[in-house]
Amino acid sequence: MPATVTDSPSAILVVGPSWVGDMVMAQTLFSELRHQYPDCAIDVLAPTWCRPLLSRMPEVREALALPFDHGDLRLGERHALGKSLRGHYQQSYVLPNSLKSALVPFSAKVPVRTGWRGEMRYGLLNDVRKLDKERYPLMVQRFVALALPEGAPVPGLDEITAPHLQVSDDSRNGAMAAHNLNLDRPVLGLCPGAEFGPAKRWPEHHYAAVAQHWIERGGQVWIFGSGKDQPVADMIVGALENGADEHAVVLAGNTSLEQAVDLLSATMAVVSNDSGLMHIAAALKRP
Template sequence: MKILIVGPSWVGDMVMAQTLFQCLQQRHPGCAIDVLAPEWSRPILERMPEVRQALSFPLGHGVLELATRRKIGKSLAGQYDQAILLPNSLKSALVPFFAGIPKRTGWKGELRYGLLNDIRILDKERYPLMIERFMALAFEPGAELPQPYPRPALQIDAQSRDAALAKFGLSLDRPVLALCPGAEFGEAKRWPSEHYAKVAEIKIRAGWQVWLFGSKNDHPVGEDIRSRLIPGLREEAVNLAGETSLAEAIDLLSCATAVVSNDSGLMHVAAALNRPLVAVYGSTSPGFTPPLAEQVEVVRLGLECSPCFDRTCRFGHYNCLGQLKPRPVIEALDRLVGDPVEVE
């Protein structure tokens, strides 16, 4: 059984997609799973043992370029028994159609009749979680999903991890608090810098070191957090946001004693690395995309106006995050790692 997955466009969604791959391997032991996805996702897919190979998709999000999609599809002709589409867009259905893959599975989306021949109708009440919507595509319509649900589990190569530590001059002589203060989705998912800084200060005074993670866009936020620490403490916080590749960020996150993160792709990466994790939610809901791990504490206020799922606050106050003070996060950290554990 050879299966082509058309992957999602977000880091967190790609991590959660591993639950689908696990279900496919359970249903078709030894099946070959290839994932067609943006090149940035390769470091994630390479750390999933269920995936045979990552196929780089050269077009950006929202770009049609019909001729390029036809060319890619023709290059894949005759190689797969089934295609499973995780995006719901019409564009995502074109490559499997042009490839002539016999069975093309996906949820009913924008005008995909004819492009898909195994169209599913989504029951959002039956499948409230994103992973349930992914996993259901591994089975026949109406089938019960396996219990307990699988969890994403990224595998780290020790040599690659050690190389990242050496490259950035990092050591594991003290407990590591990883902070992930960014969120590509928008401001309504970002816990304020001053709150992150207070958490960092408390843990540094307790003998920890702090590593800040994120994309290039998050580097200024990391610097803002560091600037709020007094000299002597500031030096114990390293801003890695925008400095690491995604592969290096994953490997370094695996070293964390604990992680505090917004609802973001790195939150899902930390969960898939089974790191003790405090997840801070504002405009979004853990009822749809919760971090999937054993050692997780979700902290949120649950105001009347949230979750709104807006990128920016329609009222302009961001109270769901601004009024969420550091104390609940510190208390959650203490419950998870009151006595810091050694990193394996």
């Protein structure tokens, strides 16, 4: 028999994903848990870089740092981290499918440990679900399903609370001041990078054409991304004509994730490839 959670846990531990887009989509689970348990504290164990995202999710009480690089095993340290959390949680949800991701809740002796079967994690998890990818085709359905009784009807998208990051005016204004930006002209955000390289990337000359069109009609363009996206961002700006480059700012490689979230919230619209920034923009309700 799988373990069953108490009717009203006082604290839940979620082991979060290790990718930006997946962490944004995980907010669907946090929202479902908040709906079921309005007074329950929800803490998320995740890589340190996730904190800027989690701090902008109102459902999350605390982001607990997972001090390991993606792929690190470090069993002893994971066990020690779990021991330090004993007695704090009544329920846990493990979102990654790896065996190592289930070690901390197990070592923490969380009474109910829920997750998809993944890497044969029987014992480490005591509420093991078998994933039917046809039944749950979308990642958000897979996350939310873990909060529901096994075999419950598959939630439709209209039943799932979409990710919704919250940014304060102070943090947005602080990020703009740090990069000497203003809103004198309406902002179009461009995110020309892609998670899986050039094959998944819209060609830079198309981005340049969009930027040229926007700027000629009175706007400005902010180009987001990591350091590896800076060359393509520079190519986009370099292709602009008739002084349009004066209204294009390359932020790729020059912002923290926290600043990128805050600055994306200041845009009127975003054009993006399939990337973590795309998920962030969607969670900020940018068209």
